[in-house]
Amino acid sequence: VSERTFSFATEETYLRRADEKHGQRERGILTFVVGGEVHGIEILSIREIIKPREITEVPRAPRFLLGILTVRGLVMPVIDLRLRLRLPAPPLGPRARVLVVVHEGERFGLVVDEVRDVVRFSDAAIEPPPPAFAARVDRELAQEAQFLSGIGRYHEEGAERMVVLLSLSSVLAFEVQA
């Protein structure tokens, strides 16, 4: 993981950048790798990024729910994004991180394989999720279609890249049955 990756992943940077490009509605997206694929979450919902530490498993919870973690005195459920998105989940490598996100006032930890970068999109550059395309062409996309909020395309080092934007409300919409 490069130094650069983490220097971008703060809210301050985002806000400073947002000021620079004032008037132009852009979204900062933190990109990361899950199951070999680049995904993104809006940077505003990310509180911090930590290295994986011992997670306390919670009995009777679904498999993707690895357990709970205490970060700065706050207890939060930790979700293996790879399992949640039904992607392959090999043992975590040294680059694995836990994204601490806030959704509707509650904190969650999301385990990802690797954190990449922050990229910026104007709203116009984000395509809505293409269900027909996904179902026919890309099997993996089809499987995770329910968690998509859109697809962003951007240029990096001359090449066009694609990032799958995740919808936190669907990723975190699960209930543990009594």
Added chain:
Amino acid sequence: MSDIPPPSEKALQEFLSEAQEIVEAFNRDLLQLDAQRAAGDFDPEVINDAFRAVHSLKGLSGLFGVTRMTNLSHNLENLLDSLRLGRVELQPATLDLLFEAVGLFSKIIGETAAGNSDEGGNLVEDLIARLDRVALKKETREETSPWGGWQLDASLLSVLTEYEEHRLRENIKAGRQLYRIHAAFDLMTIDKGLDELKTRLKPIGEVITYLPSAESANEQQIELDVILGATGSLMEVQGAVGPAANSVSMLPRRSEARLPEHRSEPRGDAKLDVKGEPRGERKREKPVEELREEAAELSLKSVAQTVRVDIRKLDHLMNIVGELGIARAGMQSVLDALKADRAQVKLAREMHHELRALTRKLDELQAGILEVRMVPLGQVFDKLSRVVRKISRDAAKDIRLSIAGADTELDKLIVEELTDPLMHVMRNCIDHGIERPELRRASGKPDVGTISIRAEQRGNHVVIEVEDDGAGLDEHKLLQKAIERGAVDAEQARELSRRDVHNLMFLPGVSTKDEADELSGRGVGMDVVKTNIARLSGIIDVESEPGQGTRLTITLPITLAIIQALVIRVAGRTFAVPLNSVLESLRVSQADVRTIERREVMSLRGQTLPLARLERLFRLERDAGAPLPRRQFVVVVGLAQHRLGLLVDELVGQQDIVIKSLGRALASVPGIAGATELGGKKTVLVLDVAQIVEEAVAGAEVAA
């Protein structure tokens, strides 16, 4: 935790009890007024007392932000002011309104105590509107010169309050003589001196006012002119006054005197009263003014000694204490490392000493914070008694509520959360438990039904019993409903014990009353009660005897904020078991464990103890390589009359923990009450013993 010193002052509680006292005094004044009114002659001083009571209430409630009380007091003050100024005559209807206010005050106090500040707003507004109607019904005052030929100084008249002026008129109207008594008082003892003088004057007349004299020569003294209305002669007055006064003279008569402008603002009484009001002072010369201000300040200070604290702030403090505990545990492990090193023995001893002192102080700090959170259950009970009165009236049943143990203390949060379930229990008792008077008579019971609530502390728990002398539970109907709802099948039903049948009342959708009503609803009552009690880590149990009544027993922990826990390990995982539900723990070998009807049990002091394996309950997998431990431990947990032994691998030790919620997503994981940090960034789950016991008991029923 059991040796917590008795609670110190608690701001709100103090305020409420002070308010309650004032309301009671107000009630006494009204009763006295009622009696005097009936006798046809009332003492203006009683109205003044009532006015002062309401005035104090207004000031006090203002300080504590109980707006409804402030508003009501303010409007009562207006009415009482009109009464004492003679603008409004004291009619029975007016007294009724005042008595109604007493009830409303008690209601507000009760609701404030229970943490509800929104209820009853309409009642207050309604009463205020009616009070206003009476207070505004001013009588037209005769415009003829009211002074009856007395020569009254413009300087005197200009400083009279409206009340004093009114009393002056009344005295003149009654044909009394007006006297001026000049008396000097020592600055330090003026309260006492003046009171003594008043007491002496009381039998012969009425003190209309007293004014500081302009001729004061001595700095240590205050000279007052007391204006007295009396029927007796100058000699008699002089005799009554005695040596305290320098001079007594009759006011001169004259026929011309201007009436001062009426001040619209009602004035406070002019008595020098240490408990007096911060408001309502009039302009006077300095010494008295200063004294009065001092007096007002004094009373403000006594109120300001208590503070209101947001419970979240206490939670925050509790969190910090919890984290200090973790830091302390960290230091303990440093100490252990030091101890192992022979070269560091001296250092280790010193650290051991310091650590012990720290631990003690930490315990005190914790106990102190816990203590602040404690409030008496009486707050809820008061509210219940009002509800019972109302519901029983609506249900046309006569009910006596007897309360015991109102001073039993519980964590504020628990007390708050307890109000609704208990309210529901009351409704259930009245609607379903207590029979109609004619039925009661037929079965040889007194017409008046009795509901008794008893609370008492037992160790780290508080037990609340609610008992009625009603019809008891209809076991047949309960069973029938439970079968209808599919909660049990007919075969299971035959094997249920009576107690099990009674406990069916807590199942969703089971109600023994066929027709639904507004209050107890359609059988959504008792299951909600049970859920709410379980949320507080409590347990509810029912016993009933047909024709004789029903008893509900609610067992609750004293606090949820910070608890002592037994840390255990099973299948490689660590859990914390709240110590307040642990009865004992013992070492067992596999040979001690027997199986009866596919359920593991052991015998403990001649009794059969059902066992539960946490790893089975939670479907925990043991590491493939790890052998099953030959010896295990049984942690005996119990709530109410249920006992259960939890089989665990290892007892790690006791620790104080702060329970944290797992968040909405995991709130409904059964058997888990929350999580806590144990130090070393290690998070462990805290078992919900009530739920586990229940699950085990339910499992036993299914297995049986």
